[in-house]
Amino acid sequence: MRKLLRWFSITFLALFIIVGSIGFAFKDTLFQEGNPIPVISGIVQLKFGDKPYVQIDSESESYITPHTPVEGDYYYIVKTFMGEKGWAFLEQDGTDLIFSKGNDQxxxxxxxxxxxxxxxxxxxxxATT
Structure with missing residues (x-):
């Protein structure tokens, strides 16, 4: 019984050190959006689900999506998402995408x-004037 308890303790400690080291090495990436849990949860949902995007923050209306081109367009998913909400794509300004709906932009x-x-x-x- 002691050997089993010792083995579990050593295994847990080793796992803790490995996960901690990985977390420390990638802390800038993990925490760039603040709390990494919603983002990591979104990535897991994208990996194992069939959705093209996952909402990660309802307050700021933020979503995560794979960075792979669809029909040759990296922003196809965003354009489709906005189109489903009635917004028409106008133009791209750097990494920002501008949409319009009636007099609103x-x-x-x-x-x-x-x-x-x-x-x-x-x-x-x-509203535009």
């Missing part, structure tokens, strides 16, 4: 999270 900010995923956030719509 909104900007979707995109930013890389890792080389495999990017986050997009929808700003509040502004």
């Amino acid at each position: 909104t900007t979707v900010e995109t930013r890389m999270y890792t080389s495999d995923y990017y986050i997009f956030s929808i700003s509040q719509s502004n």
Whole structure:
């Protein structure tokens, strides 16, 4: 029984050191969006689910999606998402995408999270004059 308890203790300690080392090495990437749990949860949902995007923050209306081109366009998923909400794509300004609906305009900010995923956030719509 003592050997088993010792083995579990050593295994737990080794696992803790390995996970801690990995977390420390990638802390800048993990914490770039603040709390990494919603982002990591979103990545897991994307990996094992069939959704093209996952909401990671309802307050700022932020989503995570794979950074892979669909039909040759890296922002196809964002354009489709906004199109489903009735917004028409106008133009791209750097990494920002500008959409319109009637007299309203909104900007979707995109930013890389890792080389495999990017986050997009929808700003509040502004009426144009």
